Amino acid sequence: MRKLVALSMAMAAVLLMSSCGLGKMIKKYPEVTVTLDNPDLENKGGEVAYTIKGTIPPKYMNKKATMTFTPSLSVDGQKVNPPFATIKIKGEKAKGDGVVIPYKTGGTFTQSGTFKFDEKYENADIVTGAEANLKKKSHVFGDRNLGEGISNTGGRANLTPQLTDNPNGGSAFLLAPHNFKAEFVGRTAILYFDLNSAVMNWNNPNNKSQAAKDSIKAFTDFMGNDNIIDRVVISGWASPEGEETNNQGLSERRFQVGKKWFNDKYNAYLKDYAKRNNIKVKDIQKPVFQYVNNAKGEDWDGFEAAIEKSSIRQKNQILNVVRSQTSNEMREQKIREMTDIYPEIADAILPPLRRAEIQMVCKKHDTYTDAELIRLVQSKPNDFSVNERLYAASVAPDLDTKESIYKALINNKNTENDWRAYNNLGAMKLSEYYHNGNQADMEDALNYLQKATALSPNNGVILNNMAIASYLSGDLAAAQANFEASAKASVQPVNQDYNTGALSILNGDYTKAAQLMGNKSCDYNTALVQLLQKDYNAAKSTLECVDNVDAKTAYLKAVLSARMKNDEGVYGNLASAIDLDSSYKKTAKRDAEFKRYRHSDRFKQLVK
8 A cells, every 4th residue: 555655656756757847848848939020021132130039937947947939931841941040948946048938927039130032932931849858858839830932023233125225214125325326307286284293283283374275286286286296205394392392293293194195196196197188086096196205393593593583683683693503492492591582482482383395396308218327327327427327227117127227327437437336236135135035145235235334434324234244143233333333434425214213123122213214203113112121002102104014014903902912903903914924923923921821712814
């Protein structure tokens, strides 16, 4: 009997020790919480920031025990370690490193860090394992899921270059200027706007003025004379008052209003033309116009010119104040401080500056049509100047003709030292590489651009093309350096704010990106920055007015819809992106932005 009692007491002691050791910790482990502070991890400038938090319940952590949590990524069932740092905790009497967790009250721990992003992480599972140790005993706990996928939306900046001689504040394979001066005629109409508005108001006093009415009549009469339009230059302006960045956006929106107004007038002209010639409007092939966007923000030059022409007595004082300030903000502030004359400025000077100027440009009839000039330049090149030959190449309808004209220039000893032909061949080869990925085209492009550089060092146009070559090759640092050098070049400098702004997105500096791009309206990269800054309504407005939506833009619309929990927007825009470019099936399938939709039949059907 005594032996039985002694045995029972011994077993109880073992059970007691077990309940106070790892056994109790194993049993109560489900009460331990480990979470990602933000389960939607994202790539920002090539880095992923994370914070992991944990809570240990009271009477859990054995005073002499230690625990190690090992967060990791699981890619296709295989763990990737690092990138996360391990997390160590310990009891009050345990040795070694770690956050001390009192037995009686329990406690918390937090671990923050960053790791380098890799595209394979996009559809990874974020898990954590754990191991508890007490003396010589240990126990490994099963993995817990902390999250799913890492978004790469911050890596989707759009530098999609076009082959052009007009960068227009965006990304472009730049052709050199041909410097051929054709003669042009045209007319200009002016539309006026209310303060801080891009809405057309025909009751605006300036729109009701006889001068404005006369300019519009002369404009429409000129169009009605069946002149052939070469291009339409639209200058959007804002008066120099208010925040400068907002005024740039305002002038962009006024450009859009001017563009719509011109299209409406041209469509009315076509109807009249069809009626006069007894044909149907649908049978008329409407030309594709080149629109030149001259949205330049605040019109300080116009302000000074208006002051000089005015009868304001203190106009010399006003001009001295304006010209002595180092920033537009200071100019405006000093003018407002002239309280005795500012009302006159606000009433008479500023309103006419809130405008859009629509200039219709038509080429005069020359000796040769463009088609005739192209043919003659190819058959009798020595009869024409370099500028004429470069112009012929610029208006040639196909790339093969352009290339033959440029090669004829570089293969002739009398014209081989003009940098423009080498640059243009380099730009064309870059464009071919962009579309086909043929490395030989990239090598040819660099060869031509290096020869162009030897003939014209520190040339902004050439440096622009070198920057895009670096970007396409994945060397973002070299691209940044060349874009900056292009902007500061002593020959043909190019405004690179937009391109450096787009690179700032990839570098994770969204504030700088927005500042450099000037909140450009109806623009993919502007919308991307707004989305990344979580200004979803602004991003939606920006994307809604993008013309000619391509696959990349449709895809961004789908991502925005996912963020705004608009299911129909996700499916509709994703379907559009895939219709335009089937590679977006694979992209969407792994994109963490769509993790809420991955298991739906509709999503699976789209990406299969």
